[in-house]
Amino acid sequence: MERTYFTGKIWVLSDLEGQLIENIDTDQIYHNAFLHITELAKMGEYALGNLEGWKDFPKKAQPGDMIITGRNFGAGSSRQQAVDCFLALQVSLIIAPSFGAIYFRNAVNSGFPVLKSHDVERLVLEGKLETGDQINVNVLSGECTNVTKDFSFGVLPMSEVQHAIFQVGGLFRYGNELR
Amino acid sequence: MGKTIIEKIIQDHTQDEVKPGKIVWMDLDIRSARDFGGPNVAKHYEREYRDEPVADPTKTYFTFDLCVPACTLKYADNQQICRGFAKKHRIAVFDVDKGIGSHVLMEEGLACAGKTVVGTDSHLNILGAVGCFGQGMGDVDITFAFKTGKTWFEVPESLRVTIKGGFDWPTSAKDLTLFILKNLGTEKAALKAVEFLGDSTTNLTLSNRITLCSMVTEMAGIIGFVPQFDEPFVQEILDFSGEKMMSIQGDPDAEYSDEVEIDVSGLPPQIAAPSSPTNVFDVSELCGTEIHSGFIGSCTNGRLEDLQEAVRVLKGKKVKEGIMLKIVPATQKVYAELLQEGVLEDLFRSGAIISNPGCGGCAEGHIGLTGRGEVQVSTGNRNFAGKQGKGLTYLASPAVVAASCVRGEICSPEDL
Ligand code: SF4
Numbered sequence: 311m312e313r314t315y316f317t318g319k320i321w322v323l324s325d326l327e328g329q330l331i332e333n334i335d336t337d338q339i340y341h342n343a344f345l346h347i348t349e350l351a352k353m354g355e356y357a358l359g360n361l362e363g364w365k366d367f368p369k370k371a372q373p374g375d376m377i378i379t380g381r382n383f384g385a386g387s388s389r390q391q392a393v394d395c396f397l398a399l400q401v402s403l404i405i406a407p408s409f410g411a412i413y414f415r416n417a418v419n420s421g422f423p424v425l426k427s428h429d430v431e432r433l434v435l436e437g438k439l440e441t442g443d444q445i446n447v448n449v450l451s452g453e454c455t456n457v458t459k460d461f462s463f464g465v466l467p468m469s470e471v472q473h474a475i476f477q478v479g480g481l482f483r484y485g486n487e488l489r
Numbered sequence: 490m491g492k493t494i495i496e497k498i499i500q501d502h503t504q505d506e507v508k509p510g511k512i513v514w515m516d517l518d519i520r521s522a523r524d525f526g527g528p529n530v531a532k533h534y535e536r537e538y539r540d541e542p543v544a545d546p547t548k549t550y551f552t553f554d555l556c557v558p559a560c561t562l563k564y565a566d567n568q569q570i571c572r573g574f575a576k577k578h579r580i581a582v583f584d585v586d587k588g589i590g591s592h593v594l595m596e597e598g599l600a601c602a603g604k605t606v607v608g609t610d611s612h613l614n615i616l617g618a619v620g621c622f623g624q625g626m627g628d629v630d631i632t633f634a635f636k637t638g639k640t641w642f643e644v645p646e647s648l649r650v651t652i653k654g655g656f657d658w659p660t661s662a663k664d665l666t667l668f669i670l671k672n673l674g675t676e677k678a679a680l681k682a683v684e685f686l687g688d689s690t691t692n693l694t695l696s697n698r699i700t701l702c703s704m705v706t707e708m709a710g711i712i713g714f715v716p717q718f719d720e721p722f723v724q725e726i727l728d729f730s731g732e733k734m735m736s737i738q739g740d741p742d743a744e745y746s747d748e749v750e751i752d753v754s755g756l757p758p759q760i761a762a763p764s765s766p767t768n769v770f771d772v773s774e775l776c777g778t779e780i781h782s783g784f785i786g787s788c789t790n791g792r793l794e795d796l797q798e799a800v801r802v803l804k805g806k807k808v809k810e811g812i813m814l815k816i817v818p819a820t821q822k823v824y825a826e827l828l829q830e831g832v833l834e835d836l837f838r839s840g841a842i843i844s845n846p847g848c849g850g851c852a853e854g855h856i857g858l859t860g861r862g863e864v865q866v867s868t869g870n871r872n873f874a875g876k877q878g879k880g881l882t883y884l885a886s887p888a889v890v891a892a893s894c895v896r897g898e899i900c901s902p903e904d905l
Contacts, residue, residue, distance in 0.1 A: 388627055411680055412627070418641070419629050469512035470505070471641045481629060482537040485636045 312477065316402050316423075316447045317457075321371065322434055323364065323379040330380035330434050334361060336392040336413065339384065345391060353391055354398030373400035376447070378430055378439055381406060384413025393417045403447065405465055407431055418472050421480040423449055427465040438463075449473070491740025493647035494714045495682035498622045498737065502605050509646040509746070517548070518604040520634040523590050524553040526609025528567040529628035531574035534635060543578050544638035550599070551575050551582040552590025552608070557847040559585070560855050588820030588846035589788045591615045591623065592699075595730060596822050602734035607634050612788055612870070614705055614712040618698040619726055620737050622712060645682045645711045646746035647739070652687035654754025659902040661798060662697035663790060663868065663886035665689075666704045667759035671769035672751050678710035681746060684739055689753065691717045695725050696792040703789040704870050707766040758901045760866075761884035764874045772889055772901045781880075782813040782865045783894040785841075785887050787851040790868035791819030793826045795887045800832050802891035802902045803839035809897040814841040814890075815857045817849045841894075852876060866890045866899060 323331050340353070341360040347353055358367040377396070383406040384392060393416045396404065403423035407430060417424040425447070433439045443458040452467035468476065475484050492500065496507050505513035522530045534543075543549050551571045559565035568585065575582045583593045591613055594600040602620030606613065609631050616623030626640070634640050650669065683705055693701070698715045705713035718726075718736035726734050739745075758772040785791075785799050796816065808814045816836055818824045824846050827833040836843055842856075849856035851869040859865050859880025868890055872882035883899065892902040 390629075414643075415627070415630065419633075471512040471514055475641070481633050482533070485538065485633050488637050 314448055314450045316376070316449065318374040318376045318402050318445065319372065320376045320378050320439065320441060320443050320445050321367070322439055322441045323361075323377060324434065325363065328434075330378070330431060331361070332380035333382045333385050334379060335386035336384055336389050336410070337386060339392040340389060340395050345389060347391070350394050350398050352398070353395040357395035357399055368399060371399050371401060374402050376402055376445060377404045378434065379404065379406045380431070381408045382410055383408070384410040384417075386410060388412045388416065390416055390420070393420050393422055397422055403449070405430055418475055419481040421476050421478070423468065423476060425449065425452075425465040425468065429463050429465075433463060449476070490744065491742035493682065493739045493743045493745065494620075494684055494716060494737050495622065495645060495647055495712065496743070498603055498605065499642065499644055501603060507644050509644050512641055512643045514639050515605060515642045517607055517634055517638055517640060519548055519550065519594065519599050519606040520631060520638070521550040521552055521590060521594065521606070521608035522571070522631050522635075523551070523555060523609050524557070524564060524568050524571065525555050526628045526631065527551055528570040530609065530632045530635060531570050533628060533632040534574070537632065538636050541636070543580065543635045546579045548638065549578070549580045549635055550594070551580060552587070552593055553583065553585045554589045554848045555852060556855050557585035557845070557849070558855070585847070586821060586845070588818070588823070589791065589848055591788055592791070592819045595619055596820060598730040598732040601730070601732050603737055607631060607640055612703055612706050614710070615699060615703040615788055617702040617705065617712045617714045618695065619730070619734060620714060620716070620718070624712070645680055647743070648678055648681045648683045648710075649739075649745045649748045650683055650685050651748070651750045652685060652689050653750060653752045655689045656753055656756040659886070659888045660756050660758055661886045661888060662693060662700040664756060664759040665753055666701045667761055667766075667769045667884065668753060668756055669701070669751060670704060670708060670761070670767050671759070673708050673749065674767050675707070675709040677747070677749065678705065678708040681710050683708070683710050683713040685713060685715045686717065690715050691719055694794060695722070695729060696794040699792065700789050700795075704766065707870055758886060758889050760889060760899065761872060763872050763881040763883065766871060766884055772885065772899065775883070775899050776901070776904065778864070778899040780812065780864045780866055780893055780898060782815065782857070782859065782863060783890045784815045784817070784850040784857055784865060784867040784869065785890050786815070786817030786819065787848065787867075787869040788819060789870040790887050791817060791823065793823050793830065793832070795868065796823075796827060796832055796836065797830070799887040799891040800835045802888050802905070803841070803895065804835050806839060806895050806905070808840040808894045812894050812897050813857075814839075814894040815850050816841045816843045817856060818846045820846050850877070853878070866893045
């Protein structure tokens with residue numbers, strides 16, 4: 311089945327002033343003290359565990375929730391756990407103005423949807439995207455609707471390549487399909 | 490609309506539309522793994538694809554260079570894992586005697602202008618020196634590349650850097666590179682392909698271009714190209730690799746995200762202080778800083794010409810008593826040239842320690858970690874805390890490192 315439409319509740323990763331937090335690095339996403347953990351299911355409880363104000367995220371997040379965050383999300387090291395912890399919590403996707411280059415590669419290769427958007431910074435600033443809002447996202451076309459506040463906005467659609475890897479569930483499986 | 494160099498190379502290797510920001514499937518001419526990352530590639534491959542063949546063994550290589558011959562059990566084991574995998578899949582290995590993988594790929598004529606090469610070496614973008622699109626990637630990506638001969642890539646924007654003016658000995662390509670780093674920092678070239686243009690780039694030799702392109706990694710760039718290939722340069726690469734390579738130029742109407750001009754007229758020798766390659770000063774500003782050791786080598790400054798520059802300073806002089814000067818040629822071929830040209834003897838007579846080829850001395854390789862409190866001047870490309878041990882590392886040209894080892898303190902060759 312094609313996975314194109316997503317619907318879920320959003321978490322807006324903002325600071326006390328309501329600004330989107332920028333440059334959240336992989337150590338803030340997944341603290342290096344827990345790098346020894348190899349079982350995916352166990353990684354969820356450490357997601358955002360080193361990000362001020364968001365340490366209780368794993369307790370609050372529900373499967374299917376989405377994350378909206380500031381620019382250069384996933385800067386820094388190449389640790390895969392910073393992607394896997396969200397897969398473990400069944401977070402469905404992340405939207406940000408931009409991502410760290412290695413983080414983006416790791417996420418795409420794991421079949422985890424990371425989407426870029428030029429609009430989210432402004433929408434958060436204007437109060438049009440708030441934690442708890444219900445959002446619909448079409449990852450292929452990039453069309454999004456905020457159901458709670460009843461308006462539409464856009465994210466950059468997934469490229470064909472990213473979509474193809476995503477549909478089969480990761481880069482290795484994609485390699486198998488090419489047989 | 491016209492295309493930049495990187496757009497042309499990628500377009501040549503994909504059916505997809507090539508435009509900055511677009512992700513395309515790119516065919517790979519060469520895929521490689523080294524003794525770091527390589528063992529993980531072998532393990533992932535066995536787990537995911539078991540006995541299935543790699544896409545093309547003749548385009549797949551292992552290059553051992555980090556710790557050669559292995560001086561830790563971990564490296565010894567890891568190299569064995571790679572050799573076993575290589576044998577099973579009939580993949581060629583450039584083993585521990587051959588030298589730095591990226592240089593070997595150029596010397597063998599495997600990395601050529603217009604080609605695409607990936608490997609587990611974060612400085613593989615050094616291949617831009619011959620107009621080749623080289624890219625370092627993680628072990629997951631390289632496993633996939635071994636299996637399929639492809640990778641996905643987001644087409645980068647391009648930055649044009651025009652270098653104005655010229656400079657004289659003892660200022661060298663390394664000083665030029667450090668000065669560019671000082672100007673661009675880690676922001677201006679970030680995630681971009683950089684094209685270095687201007688009259689003084691025409692005179693750059695292959696080893697000069699290797700020095701410049703190797704440090705695009707430290708500028709946070711994707712890759713650097715020096716597209717001006719005049720006749721002597723084309724001949725130089727032909728002699729070097731046996732391949733006739735033609736320059737690839739950006740189109741006049743290609744779109745560049747930004748243009749920068751850097752004036753290097755009369756540039757004095759440069760040095761990067763700990764612990765960032767962008768922390769660059771004139772050598773004269775740090776003159777007199779006490780040192781304990783020096784290293785000349787690495788993919789940035791490990792070629793014949795680099796060591797000849799060192800000899801120009803060292804000939805007839807002695808490394809100061811108590812100072813270690815470690816010299817590591819980039820490859821076996823360079824080692825042979827050093828023998829032939831008599832450079833090895835000059836280096837030996839100056840009191841330098843000369844090792845077999847490889848990366849040693851740059852990362853935590855087979856020669857020369859620094860201890861706590863040790864101050865080292867190095868021709869390498871990174872001086873981050875911990876990269877070469879617990880000491881402090883300054884980055885400079887071969888001539889400046891040589892002079893500083895004669896004095897026992899940071900100085901320029903002119904100060905001797
Ligand atoms: S010399 Fe240093 S930077 Fe260059 S490839 Fe070897 S380890 Fe990497």
